[in-house]
Amino acid sequence: MATHPRRAAMKTETLHDFTSRSRAATADGEQRKKFRSAMDFLIGKRAAQFPDTAQWTALRESGQQIRQRALARLPDLLAQFEKKAQQNGMTVHWAETPQEANQIIHGILQQQQARTLIKGKSMVSEEIELNHYLQTHSIKALESDMGEFIVQLADEKPSHIIMPAIHKSKQEIATLFAAEIDDTAYTEDVDELIQIGRQALRRQFLNADAGLSGVNFAIAETGTLCLVENEGNGRLSTSVPRVHIAITGIEKMLENLADLPPLLTLLTRSATGQPITTYVNLISGPRRTDEQDGPEEVHIVLLDNGRSQAYADVQLRQTLQCIRCGACMNHCPVYTRIGGHAYGTTYPGPIGSIISPHLLGLEETRDLPSASTLCGACGDVCPVKIPIPELLLRLRVENVTRAGTKDHQEVMRGQGAKYRLSEKLAWQAWSLVNVKPALYLASRRSVTGLRHLIPSAKSWTQVRVMPKIAPQSLHELIKAHQEKKS
């Protein structure tokens, strides 16, 4: 399979050039149709799983409570998990940064003299850009989730955290497979395409020196990793090779096994509208001496990468409740219009806009907190009740407020990235106009008083006419009306 230089080129693009990427995305009518129909499909599937409002309300309440209880004791649970996992024969590694995580994984692979790594789906491995790192160290990392496999073959990145290749039509995939996979004829038959993928990956599972997976939940009580999937590639990646490496963010801890079932059902129903996925894989250790298969070594990499920063603020900590179901992006009118790539981050959509600033800093993600109309659809469907709009608002505050000013504490990297004195003064002027009745009345025809309503004419009038200020304001009309009456 060929590799392309395109991914490297993408890295040089500035991450915060959100505007030009979203412009290109909205101009792509075909892509918009694809996302609209895919999102409608997922919205419908999810809705069918939660027909009873009272039940949904109770279930997400317990989902929220489980996650909040776990986060209340997060460091304790991490220590407990580590101890149990070690007792179970697994090795636990800690990484503060993507660089450290990559080095740890590379180190494990070097020790195994591994040249190939087969991967189950892991968004955290996308977050640290593991494949790229390993490639520069002559280790081939191969994605085995069908969606991820397609995306890797096309040298792209996932556009959705649950359905990575959602931006591609079957025709595009047919073309891709015919061009990139040996002895493959063009076919648009989805069953055939999946069988082509299966065959292409079969030997890779068998021959890979090591396997890597993500983690959906880590259970402190038992030292267990829970992985959910439909395809079986996750199970293959974690049981065929001699070594299994699991990578997870530190926030994925659950206190005990009994906490798992409610979250499992919230996750699969919210994500893909399934009562449960085909496989729920609970891994609590490497193979025992008498077992005939399973990995001989299991390594777990616990990654911080900004999560402890979110943890330190009582409001922002709610971000870490996330169980990565993707429902917020499925229901987001912005995500639906621009797709996942436009965000330029590993995690797109509403959840991405509140988590990415912690992972990458606000400077790199400065346009994301405002990339929402605050319509509230994301918050409504969140199975663990993360108040996403409220957190977006909070990040907007951090975006325009510099740390250290007027007892404003430092809470995150890149704070004040959008601070501009001119804008600050403009809002001050605006507020002045709106608190002084005389000024308000006088300024109603001047543009200064209205700059928040009539911004740059050009961007507004692309698709709309300029609103006309009425000859007489309501203030004036009512005054006249009342005078007439008396």
Added chain:
Amino acid sequence: MSAREHILAKLYNSRDQAGWPVPMALEITPPQPSSAAEKCAQLKAMMAAVHTEIYELSSENWPGKVTELMHAKHLKNLLIAPQTATGRQLQDSWPSEGPVLKYYQQQERWKEELFFSVDAALTGCRSAVAETGSLVLWPTPAEPRLMSLVPPVHFVVLDSRNIYATLPEVMQAENWAAAMPTNALLISGPSKTADIQQTLAYGAHGPKELVLLIIA
């Protein structure tokens, strides 16, 4: 300071926050009482909805059904676990003609054979969950985990007495938290994917067919 110490120190420093709720442990509400027949019916409905082929059989006649299905599906061989009661029963009644039985092996070449030459496998299962239509498998030394994953067809034998209403119920009844195996699995249907244009396709990487034999 190591990364571990640094991360934990940061988290411990900010762990206790006024205003962060500390909810009580989850109260597990026992499922609505339901009869064995209801649970079995629900399991069948849920599993059929995800493309599982289901047969209700007796403890005597099920091996015959497996033979019959092997022929009907044109399968040439069947991987079994002879040290399990299920495997033994099947082995004892297996006809000398027709599809052959295979056994897990330790040689390096076995994996190659498992991946490319085994048509089907038969395993038992520990229990099942009616609510989600899931089979509980705890692979053992006698019945390794790849049996339920690599061959294209997976036959599972379930004792109908082991059907529970919900996942919390089975976890509690079987006291999972006390001693988890290296690998515990819930299997709900054959392998599938909808990664290409939301179109459902079976047999992505695991078995394309899941055949459930419920023993009354």
Added chain:
Amino acid sequence: MHSNSSIYLFGTCVVDLFFPQAGISALKILEREGIQVSYPQAQSCCGQPAYTSGYLDDARRVALAQIAAFPGEAPIVVLSGSCAGMMKHHYPTLFSGMPEETSVLQFSARIIEFTAYLVEVLNIQLQDLGPAESVALHTSCTARREMGTLHTGRELLRRLKHIDLKIHDHESECCGFGGTFSVRHPDISAAMVQDKTAALRQCGASKVVSADCGCLLNITGALQKQQGEPDHKVPFAGLHIAELIWQRTRGEPL
């Protein structure tokens, strides 16, 4: 809330400047119901633009000015669900833990959105004098989620017996206004309003009503821009629900 014969009207800055006829219609409807309406001249904006832009101090300053402009205990009827949501649900957040919190909470408790006031407090009965017509309803996201006014908006239209309410595709989806969102992300906002107007045009209605003038600014702006385009020969109007009600029930010209 019980029916009070004396209320305040909060017009909102958008109505004040761009849709004063909506405000006058609302006033006349309320007066016809025997309500005594006060309109404090010191009112301006609810402060939402600053609030959603991250300028909380400026939002607070403006909020306090509104609170000062509406003394006493009379209910405050707000002509836009989004502004009502700001005043009812976000003012308390904005002043949480501050000395003003108690008085802010008292103020917020008095806020009621216009359609909710007509239906839930007045249980208004409408005599529809207009011709048969098909109408679509757009409810702002805040109004729908924070104020529950989808229900009251629909109920009002139901009480106009010659109105045929049409439900458009993706009715619950945001129109793309989002206050400063339309400024900061004009391309995404444009894509959203184009989809919204297309759905409205396809639903069989001849006009759209809303109790949210921010959305109306966006939607009617787009509808007017489209007018005369090859696919859009038939004009498609948009107006505040108060205007529609007044027009269809009035005994006198506006």
